[in-house]
Amino acid sequence: QKEVEQDPGPLSVPEGAIVSLNCTYSNSAFQYFMWYRQYSRKGPELLMYTYSSGNKEDGRFTAQVDKSSKYISLFIRDSQPSDSATYLCAMSYNTNAGKSTFGDGTTLTVKP
């Protein structure tokens, strides 16, 4: 079983829709939770970063962490064609390992 499972997609939505991207994980030691956005032919870029449980909002993006359920989500409101990309969830321990465990990614297409 993978440590991090991400909804496989692909996901296609019309412009303006609310998008929900989700990951589950098995290791309760994860403390830091990230969402990366990766456009085609580019490297991942950090989109959202949260520590422990709770919600974090940044513009049209909201990251939600539920440690009791080992479940994280990224919500995109008023989705735009420019949001079309692959979204990667990642999580890390509170140690000096300095590495994150990534999900497989969900490819999102927002159609005009």
Place this chain on the structure above:
Amino acid sequence: ETGVTQTPRHLVMGMTNKKSLKCEQHLGHNAMYWYKQSAKKPLELMFVYSLEERVENNSVPSRFSPECPNSSHLFLHLHTLQPEDSALYLCASSQDRRGSDTQYFGPGTRLTVL
């Protein structure tokens, strides 16, 4: 473009060639990483360097040889690769190796092995 640059962006090589990938970070970070990204697979961590010292090698075949001459530069030397090594190779850096330190990625080198 991020504070992490990679060259070349694209590379095609034969199985008998020797080539090197270069990564440079302009963020003043102390840790650098090499990842392999293949289609429909999660990012695979290959190597971790902290203050120029290799601190992790995730069972990577010896045909991949990393080098970190200073905290701003990271190389991946390639020789006698196999077609299954074709992938996007990503470099990343972080302030240190704490779990709270987020990683910043370069654009990657798209490698094709013929």
